[in-house]
Amino acid sequence: MTVSAPRRSSVQRRSSQRHSGRRRPSTRRSVLFIGTTLLAAVAGIAFFAPLWWSFVNSLRPGSETFRYLNPLQWQTFFTLTPTLDNYTALLDTDLSRAILNSLIVSVVTVLAGLAVCATAAFGLSAFRFRGQGLLFSVVILTFLIPFDAIAIPLSDMFRDWNLQNTFVGLILPGIGNGMAIFLLRTFFLAIPEELVEAARLDGLGWWGVFTRIYLPLSRPALIGAGLMLFLFQWQAYVWPLLMGTDREHILGPVALSNLQGQFQVDYGVLFAASMVLVLIPLIIILSFQRYFIQSVTTSGMK
Amino acid sequence: MTSLARGAGTANRRARSRGARSWMRGPAPVALLFLLPALIALIVLRLAPAGVALVDSLYRESLLSGTTFVGLGNYLELFANPDFQNSITVTLLFTVIVNPLQVAAAFLLAVLFTRKAAGSRFWRSLVILPIAVPPAVSAVIWSVIYRPDGLGNGILAVFGIPPQSFLTSPEQSLMSIIVLLSWIGVGYWMMFLIAGINDVPGEYYEAASLDGASAWRQLWTITFPLVRRPLAFVLVADTVSNFLIFAPVQILTKGGPNGSTNLLMYDIFTRAYTFADVNKAQAEVVILVLITIVIVALQFRLLRTED
Known part of the structure; x- marks a missing residue:
């Protein structure tokens, strides 16, 4: 059973490649790949943003916490003068x-x-x-x-x-x-x-x-x-x-x-x-x- | 949970195969010694307080007549109390929104992060990172995000949405708490579902692709039915943990505005310490424990019958 299973699946893989070859897969597949990557990146960044923002704020004076929020700018999420004073x-x-x-x-x-x-x-x-x-x-x-x-x-x-x-x-x-x-x-x-x-x-x-x-x-x-x-x-x-x-x-x-x-x-x-x-x-x-x-x-x- | 049942089975079989031997001369006393510290801890620290709550909930203390037995009197008064009714309504509303939302988000993210994508592992770990944030710390961080001049309104402004009041509006306060809880919760439940999805044999998908099934169809006809067990577990475990939400309410809204976030745990807390009505608070504890027992028992049944 353990021996035959991988063999069968490799046969299937080969035939599935042949099949999809007929349906011009490379463009469809790469569109899917790029779309998935974009979605994954958006999700990752959305979850990470509050944590990163807190981290950046811990590296600058408390008086600057609300300084770069209206409108949002690159300094909102980055600081060029990080300091450990808060710590x-x-x-x-x-x-x-x-x-x-x-x-x-x-x-x-x-x-x-x-x-x-x-x-x-x-x-x-x-x-x-x-x-x-x-x-x-x-x-x-x-x-x-x-x-x-x-x-x-x-x-x-x-x-x-x-x-x-x-x-x-x-x-x-x-x-x-x-x-x-x-x-x-x-x-x-x-x-x-x-x-x-x-x-x-x-x-x-x-x-x-x-x-x-x-x-x-x-x-x-x-x-x-x-x-x-x-x-x-x-x-x-x-x-x-x-x-x-x-x-x-x-x-x-x-x-x-x-x-x-x-x-x-x-x-x-x-x-x-x-x-x-x-x-x-x-x-x-x-x-x-x-x-x-x-x-x-x-x-x-x- | 499967090994739980399986493990208990083997233990029984082993015990029987040993035959009838004197209990005291066997290994039982030694085993009991090993078990003693944990048993005492579990009985005194988990079971006894539940028993104390149950007994206290049947009595009432007053300065004039001392402690009197009132039967279910505390429960009847609780259910007639508008604040408690509101707390139950809010808790049910919260449960009905937060659990499907978190489980659906965790499932979709789990599907997303088990597909081929550039840097998939990296993006996935970014989603998982917030699970290290203690709930109280999450509440404090989001209290700054939700300020009128905070990050929340800054980001909404980018999309042209006018400033929102978040925690100070009765309409938005519960949803705001749901967001900060999902931030630390969804990644955790996602890990269970990713493990479940990875257990699905790859051949199933290959066969489905051969038959020309689209990725969307594969999701609903292969992935979804085969991760039913982990999904059921996540739904139940998430529901239990969401019944016990306390820190964000106590830190951010104190149940307000207008009782719109007065979840059960916080209602118990204020009844016990602000109003010093200990017996009714104990009745509420009993109600809360009963609710969780029913849900967890449901989980055991769900997972066992599907074996």
């Missing part, structure tokens, strides 16, 4: 502290969350025991309840436990992630049982099987799940607004939106802060692009 000014504001808080919260969430989710996925895939299906359905059940929907009752509970304005309060909801457990479990199930049995016969304990066999073999899934946990925290808004609003615990997105609401706004600094909040996840996504797409499609459908 250095950012260091003197509370925003830099908030962005640092966001980083701390997200990184700790990834580390703690991976430990919690990977052990759970291991418990659901390496063993066979009665009640396993039931426990797995508890994980699935948590898919049904999106975190933001229950954020308000949970914040009441956290207030009773004196977790408001603490890093623990900000981090905790991120570490138990049903999606991440699901993703890791799918990957763990593919690890051959014989490997585990051999290791067990050699006297390796379950913890050893987990740390010496499962974890090293699952780097792509761990990276994918880590990205998921990171983005959950980095993009969060409802929870940090309910949980941490004092100066020591405020997170980047909340601090940025507070700045936007003020009467006097330095738009240069506002855009610089926005860019930092966008560039950090962007760099992380781009450097792990392969794992990101894989994890996104795995958790979704496959």
Whole structure:
């Protein structure tokens, strides 16, 4: 089957070339090619323009943000005198502290969350025991309840436990992630049982099987799940607004939106802060692009 | 989702093949130890708050008589409340517009970026880049774009369109929020659909071209039916996430003008903290959770029956 399939398709390709040869394809095909390219370029530029405009504005003084908009001109999207002044000014504001808080919260969430989710996925895939299906359905059940929907009752509970304005309060909801457990479990199930049995016969304990066999073999899934946990925290808004609003615990997105609401706004600094909040996840996504797409499609459908 | 069902199946089969062995002497206690931290986290942080909301929604607190059981009283009062009625109407209107719009845009873009074109990968990555923008940051960036003297009116002027009021007009505010959400959302859903389209065997198209089917016909008779599964998934997942929209409303419009953007999540927030009517807010949480459960359950059924 695998041998015959490509052969058949190459025959088809040859015959389809012959067919279309009769219908003067080259002009039609190149018109289609140019049209597709134009559409693709328009779509790409349309999506990129707001981001690029924000980036250019972060490189010029806030007083110039609205200078080149009426009418639109080339300076709207470019500047010949880029400066990093907004970024250095950012260091003197509370925003830099908030962005640092966001980083701390997200990184700790990834580390703690991976430990919690990977052990759970291991418990659901390496063993066979009665009640396993039931426990797995508890994980699935948590898919049904999106975190933001229950954020308000949970914040009441956290207030009773004196977790408001603490890093623990900000981090905790991120570490138990049903999606991440699901993703890791799918990957763990593919690890051959014989490997585990051999290791067990050699006297390796379950913890050893987990740390010496499962974890090293699952780097792509761990990276994918880590990205998921990171983005959950980095993009969060409802929870940090309910949980941490004092100066020591405020997170980047909340601090940025507070700045936007003020009467006097330095738009240069506002855009610089926005860019930092966008560039950090962007760099992380781009450097792990392969794992990101894989994890996104795995958790979704496959 | 398929492997979910498949995975559970193999686990059951494995358990049965083991035969009857004492549960305690088997691997179960060790497995439970591995599972314990996550189970506690999921139960305390996801399931318990939903339960608390459900219980609280059946009670009412007042200074005079303390806490009293009122049954469905909070729900009945909510549905009689004009602000809540408006919030439900706005949320439904929003759902009916935003989801088909985003899914259609994601599908058409996915089709566009799987065709041969110069620099296709590059243009595609430009569409994907905004998914890194957190919703709150998107709201802040667009607040500047939507200013009367902002980029939005600057671009409209190029096409000879007079300045618009965007967020400050009751007619345009909801649409303005939809635009800034689609900017960060469409690229994300597009990635799922591109994966789905790439799974369609190339031979199908070759056969269709041989039969002289136009590109447009191939799109509707081959691509569309074969990516039905990813499309259904994207539609449902997108619908759930759009029920939970909060940041742009809280940052940009505070539900206004005239309640035109008072989406459910924001209504819950103001009821709980501005009006301090916690029990009715909890009733609203229960309604929101029920809506999402119904939609996600629908997703599971949709994807399972098509196997």
